[in-house]
Amino acid sequence: NAGVMQNPRHLVRRRGQEARLRCSPMKGHSHVYWYRQLPEEGLKFMVYLQKENIIDESGMPKERFSAEFPKEGPSILRIQQVVRGDSAAYFCASSLAGFTDTQYFGPGTRLTVL
Amino acid sequence: EDQVTQSPEALRLQEGESSSLNCSYTVSGLRGLFWYRQDPGKGPEFLFTLYSAGEEKEKERLKATLTKKESFLHITAPKPEDSATYLCAVQAEAGNMLTFGGGTRLMVKP
Numbered sequence: 001n002a003g004v005m006q007n008p009r010h011l012v013r014r015r016g017q018e019a020r021l022r023c024s025p026m027k028g029h030s031h032v033y034w035y036r037q038l039p040e041e042g043l044k045f046m047v048y049l050q051k052e053n054i055i056d057e058s059g060m061p062k063e064r065f066s067a068e069f070p071k072e073g074p075s076i077l078r079i080q081q082v083v084r085g086d087s088a089a090y091f092c093a094s095s096l097a098g099f100t101d102t103q104y105f106g107p108g109t110r111l112t113v114l
Numbered sequence: 115e116d117q118v119t120q121s122p123e124a125l126r127l128q129e130g131e132s133s134s135l136n137c138s139y140t141v142s143g144l145r146g147l148f149w150y151r152q153d154p155g156k157g158p159e160f161l162f163t164l165y166s167a168g169e170e171k172e173k174e175r176l177k178a179t180l181t182k183k184e185s186f187l188h189i190t191a192p193k194p195e196d197s198a199t200y201l202c203a204v205q206a207e208a209g210n211m212l213t214f215g216g217g218t219r220l221m222v223k224p
Contacts, residue, residue: 004157033211043158043201045211056210091157100145103212105157 002027004094004106005074012112019079019086021109025094032075033103034067037089049075050098082113116141118215120202126221127192135187135218137202147185148212149178150201158201192222 005024013019025032034046045059049069060067064082069075079086089110093103119138127133139147146165150158162171164180171178175196177188187200199219203212 006157035212035214042216043203043212043214045213048210059211102148102160102163104160105150107157 004092004104006092006106006109008109009107010110012114013082014114015083016081019082019111021077021090022074023092023106024074026104029094029096031095031098032069033093034077035091035093037091039088043091084113087111087113116204116206116213118202118204118213120215120218122218123216124219126223129193129222129224130191132190132192135200137185137215138183139204141204141206143207145205145207147180148203148205149187150203152199152201152217194222194224196220197222
């Protein structure tokens with residue numbers, strides 16, 4: 001499968017727990033973007049990363065959310081002390097040559113907070 | 115602030131009944147306008163990128179056009195398998211992100 005991979009596809013957490021969402025970009029892509037789709041809302045940009053660098057985190061909530069894209073391994077979106085309002089679909093996208101290039105999306109992780 | 119508005123929110127068509135979806139945008143310098151298709155429970159699937167007013171792109175029954183203020187996605191003789199939500203997004207010259215509209219949910223009945 002040469003596409004963007006995300007896991008888990010579905011994640012259930014209780015309020016106060018931590019959620020870790022993983023994204024493996026398309027082969028050869030080194031630019032990763034995270035978007036969130038709240039129920040009945042459109043996709044909203046969260047963060048843009050290159051290997052080992054956060055380039056733009058202007059869409060990230062100031063607290064509890066963090067992202068990384070290490071030299072080896074997938075990109076991780078981490079949500080600490082989840083609340084019900086964090087329930088959403090989280091999509092990862094990747095591009096080949098940076099933000100001027102087409103972004104290809106993964107299947108998403110659906111987070112449910114009980 | 116960049117804004118994207120899609121209309122209609124939902125569209126029901128009979129198989130073979132052609133129509134158009136609208137995407138109006140305001141952006142501080144357009145780098146590109148993107149169309150994606152999203153099926154229920156899946157991620158957006160890339161369709162087209164348009165860069166300048168007057169540009170057109172086609173793929174099977176879909177044709178995307180661009181003006182300075184809006185884009186249209188024309189669907190010719192749609193089939194039930196074209197049923198999906200169609201998303202429009204813009205990228206500003208100065209930005210890294212895509213700004214999405216709310217989408218148009220298309221339903222094509224046989």
